[in-house]
Every structure is written in C-alpha cells, then in structure tokens.
Amino acid sequence: xxxxxxxxxxxxxxxxxxxxxxxxxxxxxxxxxxxxxxxxxxxxxxxxxxxxxxxxxxxxxxxxxxxxxxxxxxxxxxxxxxxxxxxxxxxxxxxxxxxxxxxxxxxxxxxxxxxxxxxxxxxxxxxxxxxxxxxxxxxxxxxxxxxxxxx
Numbered sequence: 001x002x003x004x005x006x007x008x009x010x011x012x013x014x015x016x017x018x019x020x021x022x023x024x025x026x027x028x029x030x031x032x033x034x035x036x037x038x039x040x041x042x043x044x045x046x047x048x049x050x051x052x053x054x055x056x057x058x059x060x061x062x063x064x065x066x067x068x069x070x071x072x073x074x075x076x077x078x079x080x081x082x083x084x085x086x087x088x089x090x091x092x093x094x095x096x097x098x099x100x101x102x103x104x105x106x107x108x109x110x111x112x113x114x115x116x117x118x119x120x121x122x123x124x125x126x127x128x129x130x131x132x133x134x135x136x137x138x139x140x141x142x143x144x145x146x147x148x149x150x151x
Contacts, residue, residue: 016060030051033097050099056078058073059073059125060073061151070092084111087108087127089149103151110143111130123150125149126146130142
C-alpha cells in the first residue's frame, strides 16, 4: 500500500502501464516512472523522469510494456498568453528509460483542458479539448473540439 498527499485531486495523476509493471506519477512539469512494486516516497526507486515544462495532463498508452520496449505517452499543454495549446506524443523506452523527442504534435487553439483517449492498440489518440471562455462570442459556455492523432 502506498500513500501520497496532493493539493488537488485528479484521477489521472497516477497511471499504470497496461501490464501494471510500471506506475507513472505526475508532479509539476514532470512525470516520474516507478516499478509498480516501489514506494513513491523512495526516490531511489524511480527509473525515469519525463520533464516537460508547461504540461497539465498526460495519458500513458495501453501498449503492453511486456511486449514492447517503448510505450507512447501523450502530453497536453494548455493555451497560455496568446500561445496555442498542443498535444505531443513521446515514447518512454522501458529498457533504457530514455524519453524520445516528440514523435508528433497537434496544435489546439484556445484549449484550456483536454481529455486524451488512446485506442486499444496505442496507434491513435482522440483529443477532446475544452475552453472555458469563447473569445468569439458565439457561446456563453466556451467551446469544445475533437481532434485525432496517430502515433
């Protein structure tokens, strides 16, 4: 059993690889990777650190770490200060624990939040983006969009 303290709760802060061999934990501007048998309090057990400035959400693909040496991970960066939001996909090599340069990226204008949904084979990603404020004045409730990416 493992416990941790968080300022706010989101269900996607801690995610497991599909075969549950590794656990991914989000902290500010970073995702830490641990063997699933390790404790979050034991930083010596951390096997990888994915450092990306400005992302607020991530999603580990359902690709099995037992059959693949690298697992794709999607990252969402919200729109800030006139810059558009974006989603990037990188891979984590689960043998060397190195993180690749982004394999692909999709610009998402005005998005402040997103839901990232992988298909079951980890070859495609659906992005459901939301903005709290619609600057065009077309809607009081903001705007939503759906995008599709392939890994």
